[in-house]
Amino acid sequence: MPLSTPAPTDAYGLILHAIDTGIYKPGSRLVESELAERFGVSRTPIREALQRLETQSMLTRDGRSLIVASLNxxxxxxxxxxxxxxxxxxxxxxxxxxxxxxxxxxxxxxxxxxxxxxxxxxxxxxxxxxxxxxxxxxxxxxxxxxxxxxxxxxxxxxxxxxxxxxxxxxxxxxxxxxxxxxxxxxxxxxxxxxxxxxxxxxxxxxxxxxxxxx
Missing domain, CATH: 1.20.120.530 (GntR ligand-binding domain-like)
Structure with a gap:
């Protein structure tokens, strides 16, 4: 069976799961408003989740945008x-x-x-x-x-x-x-x-x- 989906209010888990399952691949640009609409979560927890993922090096900066990191x-x-x-x-x-x-x-x-x-x-x-x-x-x-x-x-x-x-x-x-x-x-x-x-x-x-x- 596939991995279980995080709770619908867990913005961090939802984004991480989307990366893990290939919905967002290395190089994909993550936009706060689009993520909020996709997951039906307000922008504040999405923003906090993105900050957390950037701190964990799962996301990286491309100018002012955040993209999914990749491994060399x-x-x-x-x-x-x-x-x-x-x-x-x-x-x-x-x-x-x-x-x-x-x-x-x-x-x-x-x-x-x-x-x-x-x-x-x-x-x-x-x-x-x-x-x-x-x-x-x-x-x-x-x-x-x-x-x-x-x-x-x-x-x-x-x-x-x-x-x-x-x-x-x-x-x-x-x-x-x-x-x-x-x-x-x-x-x-x-x-x-x-x-x-x-x-x-x-x-x-x-x-x-x-x-x-x-």
């Missing part, structure tokens, strides 16, 4: 370095602490996400839900908090590697390998499987940027 090659590499380290730890801790019910949910997600193989945008959202479930299964609130920040920045990547032909099927196989390692309570294997999964995703993104694949 170096920033993307740095983001994947941090993401891989933190998610590897999350998978390791999930193998130690996840309840049987949490592991069952992960298995169910892998099976259910096959329905989105021909819909990259929905598969991308389902992918995020799967990874967040692993974060939560780590049972480490500080780690989850840091990964939330990482995933907020992931929204600044203009494309999803899951849109590449065949990548979705392979990604779900990689997800299954991660879950099996967690289920086996093998922290090292779970961490390695997740790190390898992200390594392949990063390589795919690099090839997209280099124009090798589209």
């Amino acid at each position: 090659h170096t920033q993307m590499a740095e983001l994947y370095t941090v993401r891989t380290a933190l998610e590897g730890l999350a998978a390791e801790l999930a193998a130690q602490h996840a309840a049987a019910e949490e592991i069952k949910v992960l298995y169910d997600m892998v099976a259910e996400d096959e329905a989105f193989l021909n819909e990259p945008a929905l598969l991308s959202q389902a992918n995020r839900r799967f990874h967040r479930q692993i974060h939560l299964a780590s049972h480490n609130g500080f780690l989850v908090q840091q990964l939330d920040l990482v995933y907020r920045s992931m929204a600044l990547l203009a494309t999803t590697s899951l849109a590449v032909e065949g990548r979705g099927e392979v990604a779900l196989q990689e997800h299954l390998a991660i879950v099996k390692a967690i289920d086996a309570r093998d922290g090292a294997a779970a961490s390695d499987a997740l790190r390898e999964h992200l390594s392949v995703a990063f390589q795919t993104r690099l090839k997209i940027d280099a124009g090798e694949i589209c």
Whole structure:
């Protein structure tokens, strides 16, 4: 299932969700009056939300206008370095602490996400839900908090590697390998499987940027 929509009065959450789901992509100009009309929220909370997002580097200035920020090659590499380290730890801790019910949910997600193989945008959202479930299964609130920040920045990547032909099927196989390692309570294997999964995703993104694949 896609990510849940924020409350209709949560201007910050609504704008962030719109960026995360690709309604507003890197480079998109955000206009206060247009956002207020789109979301049915007054301009004051929209203005406050835009200021907050600019402070968080989700938005940047283009003259007097605010646009959705984008990540350059170096920033993307740095983001994947941090993401891989933190998610590897999350998978390791999930193998130690996840309840049987949490592991069952992960298995169910892998099976259910096959329905989105021909819909990259929905598969991308389902992918995020799967990874967040692993974060939560780590049972480490500080780690989850840091990964939330990482995933907020992931929204600044203009494309999803899951849109590449065949990548979705392979990604779900990689997800299954991660879950099996967690289920086996093998922290090292779970961490390695997740790190390898992200390594392949990063390589795919690099090839997209280099124009090798589209």
